[in-house]
Amino acid sequence: xxxxxxxxxxxxxxxxxxxxxxxxxxxxxxxxxxxxxxxxxxxxxxxxxxxxxxxxxxxxxxxxxxxxxxxxxxxxxxxxxxxxxxxxxxxxxxxxxxxxxxxxxxxxxxxxxxxxxxxxxxxxxxxxxxxxxxxxxxxxxxxxxxxxxxxxxxxxxxxxxxxxxxxxxxxxxxxxxxxxxxxxxxxxxxxxxxxxxxxxxxxxxxxxxxxxxxxxxxxxxxxxxxxxxxxxxxxxxxxxxxxxxxxxxxxxxxxxxxxxxxxxxxxxxxxxxxx
Amino acid sequence: xxxxxxxxxxxxxxxxxxxxxxxxxxxxxxxxxxxxxxxxxxxxxxxxxxxxxxxxxxxxxxxxxxxxxxxxxxxxxxxxxxxxxxxxxxxxxxxxxxxxxxxxxxxxxxxxxxxxxxxxxxxxxxxxxxxxxxxxxxxxxxxxxxxxxxxxxxxxxxxxxxxxxxxxxxxxxxxxxxxxxxxxxxxxxxxxxxxxxxxxxxxxxxxxxxxxxxxxxxx
Numbered sequence: 001x002x003x004x005x006x007x008x009x010x011x012x013x014x015x016x017x018x019x020x021x022x023x024x025x026x027x028x029x030x031x032x033x034x035x036x037x038x039x040x041x042x043x044x045x046x047x048x049x050x051x052x053x054x055x056x057x058x059x060x061x062x063x064x065x066x067x068x069x070x071x072x073x074x075x076x077x078x079x080x081x082x083x084x085x086x087x088x089x090x091x092x093x094x095x096x097x098x099x100x101x102x103x104x105x106x107x108x109x110x111x112x113x114x115x116x117x118x119x120x121x122x123x124x125x126x127x128x129x130x131x132x133x134x135x136x137x138x139x140x141x142x143x144x145x146x147x148x149x150x151x152x153x154x155x156x157x158x159x160x161x162x163x164x165x166x167x168x169x170x171x172x173x174x175x176x177x178x179x180x181x182x183x184x185x186x187x188x189x190x191x192x193x194x195x196x197x198x199x200x201x202x203x204x205x206x207x208x209x210x211x212x213x214x215x216x217x218x219x220x221x222x223x224x225x226x227x228x229x230x231x232x233x234x235x236x237x238x239x240x241x242x243x244x245x246x247x248x249x250x251x252x253x254x255x256x257x258x259x260x261x262x263x264x265x266x267x268x269x270x271x272x273x274x275x
Numbered sequence: 276x277x278x279x280x281x282x283x284x285x286x287x288x289x290x291x292x293x294x295x296x297x298x299x300x301x302x303x304x305x306x307x308x309x310x311x312x313x314x315x316x317x318x319x320x321x322x323x324x325x326x327x328x329x330x331x332x333x334x335x336x337x338x339x340x341x342x343x344x345x346x347x348x349x350x351x352x353x354x355x356x357x358x359x360x361x362x363x364x365x366x367x368x369x370x371x372x373x374x375x376x377x378x379x380x381x382x383x384x385x386x387x388x389x390x391x392x393x394x395x396x397x398x399x400x401x402x403x404x405x406x407x408x409x410x411x412x413x414x415x416x417x418x419x420x421x422x423x424x425x426x427x428x429x430x431x432x433x434x435x436x437x438x439x440x441x442x443x444x445x446x447x448x449x450x451x452x453x454x455x456x457x458x459x460x461x462x463x464x465x466x467x468x469x470x471x472x473x474x475x476x477x478x479x480x481x482x483x484x485x486x487x488x489x490x491x492x493x494x
Contacts, residue, residue, distance in 0.1 A: 033346065046365070047341035047389045055389055061339050065390065068336030075389040076339065135301045139309040145335035149365060150312040155340065156358055159365055163342050166357020166364075 007264065015257035022098045030162045044159045045099070046149070047079060055079035060133075060197040061155075064140040064148060084201065090255070092202025096188060096195050097228075097256035101161070102154050105172055106188050109179035110228075122183045124190040126231075126252070133193035153187075154194055189228050189252075203251035209259060210271035211237040211246045217267050223259040233259065237267070247275055319361050320481055322368040323405050323463060325353055326376060327385040327397035331482075338392035340365025344384035350377045353384060371465020371480045376405060378433050378464050401434065406463030407486040408439065408456045412477030418452050419444075419477075428454050428478045431470030439467060454478060458486065 010017075029041040030048075042049045047057040057079030066072055087095055097103055139147035149155060153171045160168035179186045188195055211217075214237050223237070224230045232250035239246075260268045285293065318324075318331060325344050328334055344367050345353040352374045356362035367384075369376060378400045385393040397403060408428075410416060417425035418441070432439045438460040441452040454467075456478075465480045 039346070042346050043341040043343045046339045047343065049343060049387075049389075057339065057341075057389060065336055065339060070333065070336045071391075073389065073391040073395075079389060131297055131301050132304065135305045135308065139305050139312065140336070142305075143309050143313050144332060145312045145363070146339065147308050147312045149340055150363070151308065155365065159340065159342065159355065160358070163345070163355045164357050167359025168357065168364075171358065 007266075012261055015261050019098055019256060020104070023101060023104060026099055027101060027158070027161060030158070034162065044155065044162050046155050046159070047076060054082070056083055058155075058194075059084050060194055061146060061149060063197075064137060064146045067137045067140040068144045068146060069141065070144075087198060087201050087205060089206050091205045091207045091253070092198040092200065092251060093195060093254035094207075095198045096192075097254035100154055100188075100194075101157050102172070102175060102192075103188060105157070105176050106179045106185070109176045110185060113180050113184065118181060120181070122186075124183050124186060126190055126229075129191050129193055129196035129199075132191060133196040136193050148193060152194065154192075185228050199251040201251075202253065203249075205251075206272050207255060208271055208273045209236075209248040209253055209255060209257065210269055210275065211248065211267050212269050212271065213265065213267045214238075214246050216265040218265055220264070222262040222264070223268070226258045226262045228256065229253060245275060247271060247273055249273060318363065318368070318482075320485055321370060321372075321479075322356075322362045323371055323376075323465060323480055323482075325367050325369070325384045325393055326378075326382060326400060326403035326405055326462070327388075327393040327395075328405070329392060329394055334392055335363055335366065337390050338366050339390055341389065342367070343387040343389060344393060347383040347387040349379065349383065350374060352376050369465070371468040372476055373469075375465030375469045376403075376462075377466075378403070378462065401460075401462060403462040403464070404483060405465075406480040406482050407458045407461045408463065408465075408467050408478055408480050409486050410454055410456065410477065411479045411481075412473065412475065413453070415473045415475065416454065416477040417473065418454060421449065421451050424452075425472060426452070426454070427470045427472050428467035431466040433464060433466055434460050434462070438462070458483075 030044060032038040032040055033042055040051055045058060046061050049055055055075040055078055057076045059080040062072055062076055062080040136148040151171070153175050156168040157172050160166065175187045183190060217237060223233055227233055229252040232248050232253040236246050236248045257270065324334065329337060342355045345355050352369045353367045354369060356364055356366050356368060358364045362368050380400060382397060382400050385395060385397055413419045417423040426441055429439050429441050438457055440455050440457065442455040444451055444453045463480045467478045468476045468480050471478050
């Protein structure tokens, strides 16, 4: 049965609020140490130590280290495998929408862009981020340094907040302005190689968005407008054949679940990749 | 659907054109990124890497810039380079004149490193090679100039009597004592530089390859 009762404010914003809460909680856990001397989570998003025991390392940074010709050491490898397995289960780009602090910046830019009705947008191919990712690996191999970390806005911002900002805000501001006036959803959906890397994990990951009640769809377009990667919705919501799966299987989907929030017809829900 | 099918059907000329476009753009990006990453990896002499740090050209490929060494440094000696400073962003360093390395016996910074940017091969802190102290200001050093019977650097040195000795020198009728660094014992901890009483330190820790009197050790 399709529920037609009006949804509450909470129901219309639940996943957005949960996402923001998660993003800020993770940041706050990193700040507990320097602010209050409680070291539950030490380090930063590049590599960290949980409760002085569990090592976590960003696999893309470690991959660049490997490309730079460096034999990687044990805690970092275990940490990277742990992170890899985690996102393999919950969804590759869950990192983007539930953890990454730059997501808050680019979502803010997107919101303001809509408010100011800024429609001009340079077209950048979505595949650009994959090429940038490969370029970062090649440059790491050639220079022997972890190349993307010289400019990565994600770790710049997060390390800045936890260890000291320096001029890192310049890079954050640049990303904000790029998304605001240059290209719609420019950074996260077109350029960021970190997102591209997690998107590769996302091609095979377990937890998925599912357009389960797609027959209730009224073609209002709300989900397409709110989705940072609208092309992922089409095959699941409007399939070529009626019996095609309603699971969104595209690696670009960030599992942000904003589609659940905005859909008055309650078409979307979470599921596994098997439906 | 139809859109993407149309895009996928390229003739050879378009295909080659697109390949050239991608390769070209990424080459430009790669060159910019590479030269920036390379340039930002040139560390100034006053910034000293933590104990156990592997050779600088390998360090920027091994260090993931997590700051765990900084967190475990009990003396707040280590800092993470901020973006815009002259040290590669996110990498650890210290300024000896501000807070030198206290040479902890258990070397917590090395233990904290999740990669081998700080090498676990360093087990005795006295084998650390962060740099080497050099009497950079013999013209300002109180002991050399005879302003005072100063031996602040000698007293500050944690490897006292081995890494720095006060050698008696004579110029004409004047006898003075010159702080003399013995590079094979000096770890580059920077206690002498911090302890020096002249306005600008007269003794400074330099990366070993810049310390002339030890040029024989440069590989």
